[in-house]
Amino acid sequence: MGSMKQAFLAAGAALAAAWWYYRRGKKTAPKPPNKPPPKKRRLCACGCGKVASMRCGRCKTARYATRECQASHARAHAPVCYFDSGVQAMDAGEPRKAAKLFETSVEKAEKLPQDERVKRRSAAYLALGRARQMTKAYDAALAAYASGVKSARAANVPADAVECMVGAANVVRATDGAAAAVELFAAAAARADEAIASGGARRGPGALPGADATRLVAARASAWANQATSMLATPGSDAKRAKSLLKRALDARIAMANYYPESSEAKRQLACSRANYGLVLRLTGDPGAEAMIRAAEADAAAIGEAGAGIMQALKRNSANLGKAPAPPGTCPICLENFGDASVEAGCGHRFCRECLRTWLKRSNRCPTCRQCLNFAAAPECLDFGAAPATEPQ
Numbered sequence: 001m002g003s004m005k006q007a008f009l010a011a012g013a014a015l016a017a018a019w020w021y022y023r024r025g026k027k028t029a030p031k032p033p034n035k036p037p038p039k040k041r042r043l044c045a046c047g048c049g050k051v052a053s054m055r056c057g058r059c060k061t062a063r064y065a066t067r068e069c070q071a072s073h074a075r076a077h078a079p080v081c082y083f084d085s086g087v088q089a090m091d092a093g094e095p096r097k098a099a100k101l102f103e104t105s106v107e108k109a110e111k112l113p114q115d116e117r118v119k120r121r122s123a124a125y126l127a128l129g130r131a132r133q134m135t136k137a138y139d140a141a142l143a144a145y146a147s148g149v150k151s152a153r154a155a156n157v158p159a160d161a162v163e164c165m166v167g168a169a170n171v172v173r174a175t176d177g178a179a180a181a182v183e184l185f186a187a188a189a190a191r192a193d194e195a196i197a198s199g200g201a202r203r204g205p206g207a208l209p210g211a212d213a214t215r216l217v218a219a220r221a222s223a224w225a226n227q228a229t230s231m232l233a234t235p236g237s238d239a240k241r242a243k244s245l246l247k248r249a250l251d252a253r254i255a256m257a258n259y260y261p262e263s264s265e266a267k268r269q270l271a272c273s274r275a276n277y278g279l280v281l282r283l284t285g286d287p288g289a290e291a292m293i294r295a296a297e298a299d300a301a302a303i304g305e306a307g308a309g310i311m312q313a314l315k316r317n318s319a320n321l322g323k324a325p326a327p328p329g330t331c332p333i334c335l336e337n338f339g340d341a342s343v344e345a346g347c348g349h350r351f352c353r354e355c356l357r358t359w360l361k362r363s364n365r366c367p368t369c370r371q372c373l374n375f376a377a378a379p380e381c382l383d384f385g386a387a388p389a390t391e392p393q
Helices: 002-028 067-072 074-091 095-109 114-134 138-155 158-176 178-197 211-232 239-259 264-283 289-302 304-320 353-360
Strands: 342-344 350-352
Touching (some): 067 074, 114 158, 138 158, 211 239, 289 304
16 A cells, blocks of 8 residues: 555656646747738739739839730829829929929820829829929929819819919919918918818718818918918018918818828928917917917927928027117118118018018018018018908808
8 A cells, every 4th residue: 555655646746747847838938930921912003903023113103913914004004103203203302303204294194084184184283383393493383383273173173273272372472472472372272162161171971081181171271371471471461360360270280180190291280380370479479479389399399300490490580589679780672771770581681671561562582692581580560450351251
């Protein structure tokens, strides 16, 4: 009995030891490496249903299964190919190259069916206008924007039409001054209101679904903001009305940033709107100005390099507000001594107050260095006592 008992105890101890080592090895055993997720299979762009194995050599975006598929799809893909290549050139800082690619995209779109042709030409003309504007070919930019408005109306794409109208108004502001662009920005905003009222930004009970609807709302906010800053750069204009428009643009861009929290462009536009509205609040002595400007600085800092320009402009314009009286000297416009009534523009040049007020009616650029002067350039020249205009219903 004693030996049998000892045998059972030894067997039990061996089983317990084996179980312990088994559990220990199971806990400490290295986990097998995670398998990489399977690659997403992309189908051929020609619609044959085959798996794509090659890319378009120009735009690098379209994929095809064979060379024969690419050749059969060449006519339909050409406008998109040149357009995408132009966008890549714009992103690389080459607007002249981009303009040529956009022009080719317009030409290639002529070979498409009617419905597809007008849509492709609408987007290409808008991009072409922006590229020409960046190269300061203003006449060519205006012609492209005008063609874009016409194509957008034919294609029933109101977002493209409004963006082309805003772009054309910006060209007029750069060439003829802010006063000449106020009504053009107002017309663009009215066109956006008309499109939204007719269902251009709605599909069903909700609002803001779809890329086209989102672009339309963003274009209207851009028209409001540009109209307001142009009004503020025009002496004698209704500054309270401009302030109201900036608030509308800010509210719209806050909604856009909340709707698309990952969009860096929505964040950049929000920072720009807050900066403009904060400066106007400061000009009017509103106690909420500093909080708004701090919020703009935080937004600009959060988007990194994209917000650097906003930070610089905000710092320059903020420092320009409340400058000390001008030192003695000669006004570059009238060539007379300044006396006591002089103001300093945002670029650092000083003028007689009345001379600058008269100059800003015809141009928003410094007559000395040609730098663009915005509404914070000479706050003493602005009239913030104007009666508020009647708001549209």
